[in-house]
Amino acid sequence: MSYVYLYALLGVSLFVLGLNALIVHAHLLRKILAVNVMSTGVFLVLVALSSRNEEVLPDPVPHAMVITGIVVSVSATALALILMLKVNRATGKNELPDRGRD
Amino acid sequence: MELILGDVPWIVVLIILPLTGGMACFLFPAISKSLGLLTSLAVVACVWGLGWQLEEEGAQRYAIGGWGAPLGIDLYADGLSLLMLVVAALVGLGISVYSCGYFSPDKANHFWPLWLFLCGALNALFLSSDIFNLYVTLELLGLTAVALVALADGAEALTSAMRYLLISLLGSLFYLLGVAFLYHSFGSLDIAILAQRAEPSPAVWAAVGLISTGLLLKTALFPMHFWLPAAHACAPTPVSALLSALVVKASFYILLRMWLEIFPMVGTSFAQLLGLLGAAAVLWGGIQALRQTRLKLLIAYSTVSQLGYLFLAFPLGTSLAWKGALYMLLSHAMAKAAMFMAAGNILVLGGHDRIAELSSITQRLPLTLTAFTLAGISIMGLPPSGGFIAKWLLLQASIESGQWWWGIILILGGLLAAAYVFKVIGHVFTQDEPTRQAGTLPTTMEWSALVLALVAVLLGLFTSWPLAIMEIGSPFGTGHSG
Amino acid sequence: MERSRWLLPLLLMLCLGLGYTVLSMPEPVEGLPEMLVDNMEVAGVSNPVTAVLLNFRGYDTLLEMGVLLVALLGVWSLGGIPDYRESSPGLVLDIMSRQLVPVLILVAGYLLWVGADAPGGAFQAGSLLGAAGVLLLLCGWRIGNRCSGLPLRFLLILGLGMFVVAGTGLLLIGGEFLQYPSPVARELILMIEAAATLSIGATLAAMFLGSLPGGADK
């Protein structure tokens, strides 16, 4: 039971924590934060499981996938933030109008 | 002729061409309209070239960077992806022709680069055989679709774009976690290699659940469809057409590809669940469509209902059922795009799309009305149309496999579709005097709707060609039967 | 409220299920790392992550540059965001950015160059350039109107454009798409990485600004 599984479990718990926050919170900026925490959780699972046996070097393919994922999530966050500002200007509120269940 | 067609790697050109076109439109906004139209035409030609190549040599695998499957990324083209490419190219051409007349100059500068990048993302998605590469194409598709929905300024469009973006990101993250599980248990990202190595284990069950949930979120299957009607109804018309006809189908394609290759051992219990959800979608979508008072919302709910048919093929599982579902996908894409364009024409000329007061506007739009009615015939599944052939194949498959209750769903769905299409037509063919509203509609907008609707109907007559395309590389042959 | 009554147990079950799956994950019988190691000397760069990012899975990175560009297109098509308030930058920010921006650019250049053999590479260097751009924007600097048209747009598509041009060029001289001939692979990768770094930096800075520079609402 090497330390790697500790981080993998941490990744899963961050994923679920973010999912809970995404559903519960209504403020759009909080939802964007929740999506970022979820993606960090998924990346943690990806990288943690890549160095399971210590003697060989960690597998670089998940590292490349996570770097690509980080750049994808920053561009999605940028678009989401600007869209949130436009929604705020158009509706005066920071939440999605109806029950907004996700 | 053979030399030129033979060795040109159409599979790569199909991805690079729209991306280059998008960059060119971004660089030179002044000529973006002609560049966009030219690229759409060129994409149709490339799809024809690829089809010719696949006809000759069967399914084609292309190793990018020359590294081969486990290390590098492979592109794979067989009958299933070719059919999806044909749908994307033809509907894409119709949408490009329609958008030439639809957008104001400054909106057009933003529309064309995004639209061509969306075309590139669709082609890359239909051709890729690497599950992480599918994640990147899904993300590219989601971001372009959200940006296009947000082109329509107005509180309703922006809130639905925001909700669509959050759902799209949520779906992509579920999908990515599933990819992580698959990679770490079988050591490869390529679908063909995963198909050989996959055997049931907790990781595979979790991956099946996660990937299916993520993709069902993006395909807006019944319980997770709440984001679709608002997004498709408030978006600019060509955007709602491309969302309903193409973007929603892309995640269905990935689920189908995964289901046929990596998850055949999943068994019937999960397939029955998908079938039930599909049946619920058919009924719920139809009922909701009946209750709408705005035309575009009615068509959007009709999309929710028609998507349900595609999922009826999962519990049946025979290759006949898959062909029926794909035929439904093909004819629905054509018919739904035509319907949305017709609704757009009415909205542009009349300023509103409340169904009760449509008749005064539609007196001046005969071509648009014929397009709407022909598309309605295909949506209902009346004999001469593609929709009828698709429902016929699905009906046949359900009777052959003994699960007759899916047949009942097909018939009920057809009745509901007839109800909401005739509801619109009932309001439209009255002899009110036409409005004296100023302004006329560019004819290209009416003709592109009519041509797409005609194709949807002609699909009912010329069925051999699409069915032959689906056979290349026998994507369903390896699928589990029953 | 009623929603959290069924939500929390569901999420806890999901967490336990995923946790159990992660712990019971079987070791892949033939993993990718072994195959990767004996292909490394042909890859042209010795840093395995850069080799995977740029050479083995270069197509992913190409689409990645497309995602960045599309996000910026989306941000610009939304437009209409009030430009950052033109408050004059405080003394501290002004002096700090005068010191920091040149250093950031230097470090970005180093990261780009060292990426071939040690941790670093296009994305890290590009984000540092983006950070330098953000600092400049905070100080009230704006790109001159003269070059906020075509030159800026060309810089923004440089990354994706260089990837596509290099890929099709290699295709035309007889290889597969994006197949680097191994003697010249290192130089090709560095060229593509340099273009990618520039356009990532420009894209991230433009996304921070939020609206079209020198555009309608200027």
Add this chain to the structure above:
Amino acid sequence: MEALTILNWVLDGLLGVSLFSLAWLALASPDIFKAIVLFISFGLLMALAWVRLNAPDVALAEAAIGAGLTGALLLAAFARLEDISIGASDGEEVQSHIQHDSNEEPK
């Protein structure tokens, strides 16, 4: 050798607990600005976690993009959010007009 592994486990445990609590506080804190600052510190600590999982490239990317640029984007959006809401609060009639528009379509 024994002491080293215990020390490793203690440090990993500490890092894991602090990461989870930072994320929890960032998502649950009442004030938005505090949530953003906590999220940025969570990003920086994540960079440390990537180093511990011997992924230096990812650590660089996370520190530069995940904590740095995402944090800058969040703070910029938060600042503009304040401007808009201050601006909109005095335009009361604008508010009601928007309200009227968005809910006349049946849900």
